[in-house]
Amino acid sequence: MAKRSVSIYDIAKLAGVSTATVSNVLNQKGNYSEKTRELVERIAREQGYVANFAAKSLRAASTKTVAILTPDVSNDFFSTLVLDVEGRLRDAGYSSYICNTANDSERESAYVQGLLSKQVDGIVYIGGTTHSPIEANVDIPVVHIDHTGSTGVAREVFVGNDLPRLSYDMTATLFDRGCKHVALVSVSASLYRTAEHDQAAGYYAYLEEHGIVLDKNLVLEGPHRQTSLLEAEHLVSNCLEDGFSFDGVVALGDRVALGVVNALKAHGVAVGSDVRVIGMDDSIYSRISSPAISTVNRHTAAMSERAITALLEMLGGAEPAQTHIIVGHDVVERETTLGA
């Protein structure tokens, strides 16, 4: 039905004006009479004219498009951020490419290469640990969310939580509820987070600060061989079966926490009283679990807001006000720390 391709030239011919005038009218720039405007607009509509983006951006050397890179859109924490970022960019008149890198640096290289070729105006990098070597040559602004470690890009901004502080608060919450022996469970999210070290730091810091001797048997770290949920379940089961005991668990992630809760329940432990558990991310998992899991809200909306503000500043040619932005976090207590 639709024409093979209606160009601005076709419209110009039909309207009996020049392409320059059509362009002006359609972009509401320059001068033209009301009569011309009506004529051109009507014909464009009739012909189902759609501006050719390639031609446009070839000329303009700007695409009004940014790329959102993330390791895993199917992860609740990331998908929330991705959608939020995408929405804000759309509001600002930008389109987004959403790219799922799966933390595969080869794939990431291919993406970045492609994006550069597609002349994206900027990049939003959410989570992730890998760094494409190509990235060092990127000359467009980059914003990182929940992701540390510079890529060597000229203009980049980091937005995230104060992770050591966050895990410190998680740990404190458990001790404040009376726990004496608190375990740390971390599924080596090398797959997802670059910040294991930072995340665990607060746990160690709390213990040290309060003169509590670290029991290494209670530091459960697993590789990301399977879903973090199952991995965590195994770690905790093994720990219990090996006869170690604890009355609190800091779980680095809600999926991890859910695995912990499942393992505890399977061993007949009363979660929320015998053992208290706190997760992180305030995701859907923490809410659908029963008992409901205490967790930490990481203010993702604030993250994306700050990130996009910074990106837009850079896209506008300005220097960003700050290059390292820390957003707050809130401990959200539910049944696993408060009891039923």
Place this chain on the structure above:
Amino acid sequence: MAKRSVSIYDIAKLAGVSTATVSNVLNQKGNYSEKTRELVERIAREQGYVANFAAKSLRAASTKTVAILTPDVSNDFFSTLVLDVEGRLRDAGYSSYICNTANDSERESAYVQGLLSKQVDGIVYIGGTTHSPIEANVDIPVVHIDHTGSTGVAREVFVGNDLPRLSYDMTATLFDRGCKHVALVSVSASLYRTAEHDQAAGYYAYLEEHGIVLDKNLVLEGPHRQTSLLEAEHLVSNCLEDGFSFDGVVALGDRVALGVVNALKAHGVAVGSDVRVIGMDDSIYSRISSPAISTVNRHTAAMSERAITALLEMLGGAEPAQTHIIVGHDVVERETTLGA
């Protein structure tokens, strides 16, 4: 660091050859000597040359890019499909735009308009109920996954399950396990699925076929006011509190099933024995629930495979072998129908 923009012309000048030759070398087309190849490739690399996609596709009138439209990437069922589709397209040499429509037809119109302008070669439409009026004018191939109802596009293919059959099998599973009074719970997924009617059809068909009188009090349908999980929880709670009883529940969706299970547990019902429950989608929710929820695997991998095959056929200019493709489904029984 990187040059403002290195064009093929710059490379040609530096290499002392013509742009035509550079183009040939870089695209491995036409003829050129080994010596020229080396020279050109070296200089291109040194200069960090990246082909300008806009210029390329302006000329080629093809972008090797397709759009993936879906109502909600954060929904497990859809995100699985999106990632799968994206991967297959990448393997076939296509890039994807992932677009989250939120079932907002206005936003969808804006997207489709933008995509047309960006000259995407095709569209993959996953789920969703709305239809942009613009779509009728689309002259590129469209593939629909889990989504019925034509858009009036010239070249379109539908891929999905046999939904009436699917809900028939769900219902049969419960009766086969000895249930006598089976309820149907559906959170008017108008937000997500266009196919409520088809989905419920199998339930009615089974009853009728087996001479079972329909008890309308056991057909629980709610709007999608809140998350389907909570909505389902309320529906079931209300039903129990109103004194109606049942020993089986067909839940149209795993999130719905999870809500049902939560409500039953809250009312002290033994799920899996007193009342059996079956969900649909075989998503993470059915596995993380305790008791684990029986569900239906919808063969999403097969869906995306068939869909992309059909799309590639159309992109290649061929007529698709079939325009309506049905993929199979499997009932997966877990604790909520088998018992503990």
Place this chain on the structure above:
DNA sequence: TTGAAAGCGATACCAC
């Protein structure tokens, strides 16, 4: 207020 024409970067045809 309008138009002619240059040019964005890459490709492809056709000469050489």
Place this chain on the structure above:
DNA sequence: GTGGTATCGCTTTCAA
């Protein structure tokens, strides 16, 4: 084997 050049669709001076 290599190069000149028209062309894709649009924007943007600069003149008229």
